[in-house]
Amino acid sequence: MSDSIYAFCVIGICSVVTIIIRALPFLVFGNKKLPDTVDYLGKMLPGAIMIVLVVYCLRGISLTSAPYGAPELICVALCAFLQLALKNSIPSIAISTAVYMILIRTVF
Amino acid sequence: MDNKTVEKPVYSMPRTFLYAFGQSSPIIFSYIVVGFAFGIMMQEAGYTPLHVLLSGLFIYSGSLQIAMVPLIVAHTPLLVMIFASFIINSRYMFYGIGYTERFKKQGVFYPYMIFAFPDEVYCVFSANSYPSYVDPVKCDLMTAVMCHMSWVSGGLLGVFLGDVITFDMSGIDFAATCLFVCICVNQWMEFKSHIPMYIGLLSAFVCLIIFGSDNFMLPALSLSLVLLVIMKERTKRAMAGNDTEEGIQSEDGAEEESNNER
Numbered sequence: 001m002s003d004s005i006y007a008f009c010v011i012g013i014c015s016v017v018t019i020i021i022r023a024l025p026f027l028v029f030g031n032k033k034l035p036d037t038v039d040y041l042g043k044m045l046p047g048a049i050m051i052v053l054v055v056y057c058l059r060g061i062s063l064t065s066a067p068y069g070a071p072e073l074i075c076v077a078l079c080a081f082l083q084l085a086l087k088n089s090i091p092s093i094a095i096s097t098a099v100y101m102i103l104i105r106t107v108f
Numbered sequence: 109m110d111n112k113t114v115e116k117p118v119y120s121m122p123r124t125f126l127y128a129f130g131q132s133s134p135i136i137f138s139y140i141v142v143g144f145a146f147g148i149m150m151q152e153a154g155y156t157p158l159h160v161l162l163s164g165l166f167i168y169s170g171s172l173q174i175a176m177v178p179l180i181v182a183h184t185p186l187l188v189m190i191f192a193s194f195i196i197n198s199r200y201m202f203y204g205i206g207y208t209e210r211f212k213k214q215g216v217f218y219p220y221m222i223f224a225f226p227d228e229v230y231c232v233f234s235a236n237s238y239p240s241y242v243d244p245v246k247c248d249l250m251t252a253v254m255c256h257m258s259w260v261s262g263g264l265l266g267v268f269l270g271d272v273i274t275f276d277m278s279g280i281d282f283a284a285t286c287l288f289v290c291i292c293v294n295q296w297m298e299f300k301s302h303i304p305m306y307i308g309l310l311s312a313f314v315c316l317i318i319f320g321s322d323n324f325m326l327p328a329l330s331l332s333l334v335l336l337v338i339m340k341e342r343t344k345r346a347m348a349g350n351d352t353e354e355g356i357q358s359e360d361g362a363e364e365e366s367n368n369e370r
Contacts, residue, residue: 003183004156004159007155007159007180008159010176010186010189011162011166011167011176012166013186013189013190013193014163014167014169014172014189014193015162015163017190017193017194017197018168018169018172018193019223021200021201022203022222023204023222025204025207026204026207026208029205030212034208034209037337037340040336040340041206041336041337042206043206044304044336045202045205045304045332045336046234046235046304047295047299047302047307048305048311048329049202049230049329050231050291050292050295050305050308051305051308051309052199052308052312052328052332053199053227054288054289055313055316055324056324056325057284059316059321059322060321072282075282075286076286076289079286079290080292083294084293087294089287092289093137093283093286093290094283096286096289097141097280097282097286100279100282101278101282104278
């Protein structure tokens with residue numbers, strides 16, 4: 001199998017698997033009235049999931065060896081601060097990402 | 109025009125579009141940036157714009173697409189790829205919970221909405237309540253399409269301009285992390301109770317320690333779900349505003365402020 005065809009196969013597999021996963025909750029809950037607990041979970045889960053997603057994004061950092069995840073943690077804190085202060089995501093994201101890119105090239 | 113009922117809200121299409129664009133704009137920004145990184149990775153690995161286009165259109169999952177590149181380069185067996193993509197994206201199983209009724213209103217676009225539902229779109233949909241002049245059904249669809257197209261465009265820009273741009277772009281994918289941080293902050297200000305956030309944080313760290321950084325996602329989300337169900341009555345009471353613990357009172361100020369913003 002040529003490299004290019006193989007890559008198309010991988011893309012196809014990733015696509016189908018992702019679509020199946022995304023469709024699962026709709027297949028399970030889609031055709032009946034939502035139970036109270038599911039309705040409650042739909043409202044509350046985002047609050048929990050977002051935090052888990054941030055931890056997921058930071059999973060690669062090492063807290064036991066230099067620089068102890070310092071650039072990531074500094075920039076996450078910076079981003080949270082900017083968002084609290086400005087309440088506007090675009091400058092928060094742009095500034096924090098730029099600072100991160102500078103930090104990993106210069107200080108750390 | 110002739111049989112307009114009184115109850116039917118009057119939606120403004122231009123303002124609906126502007127609202128959709130406004131709430132999508134941080135995602136569009138971060139998708140173009142991260143999609144660009146994906147495009148460059150694919151280009152450097154020797155793949156064509158068609159690979160990038162199809163990935164963006166039909167996978168539409170940043171974490172999987174970026175994890176996929178080294179796996180393709182290593183010629184990982186296809187069976188292993190099925191397993192790997194399932195593990196990486198298993199979190200999406202949790203996203204549809206609570207969205208069945210909302211997406212059904214899309215009619216023919218119902219399947220599209222189910223598909224075009226990555227982390228970031230889930231974030232904005234879970235965070236907002238639309239103003240009265242915004243048509244919620246159209247706004248959801250516009251948001252989904254704009255985010256999807258910006259993700260595809262980012263990838264294509266990366267694969268075409270990867271050669272031209274010699275600047276070292278490493279670290280640019282940190283934009284995705286920042287986006288989630290911003291949404292966490294927004295939710296922190298909007299949620300009356302912070303129990304869901306504490307549950308998420310606790311679950312993430314417990315599972316990170318037990319399962320390690322590569323496999324903690326699915327157990328962490330499952331644990332969050334179980335804890336939320338266990339704490340259902342307590343959380344519901346807190347969300348209703350009857351909770352005086354955890355310094356809820358001090359947070360009321362921040363909450364009002366964020367409400368005023370919207």
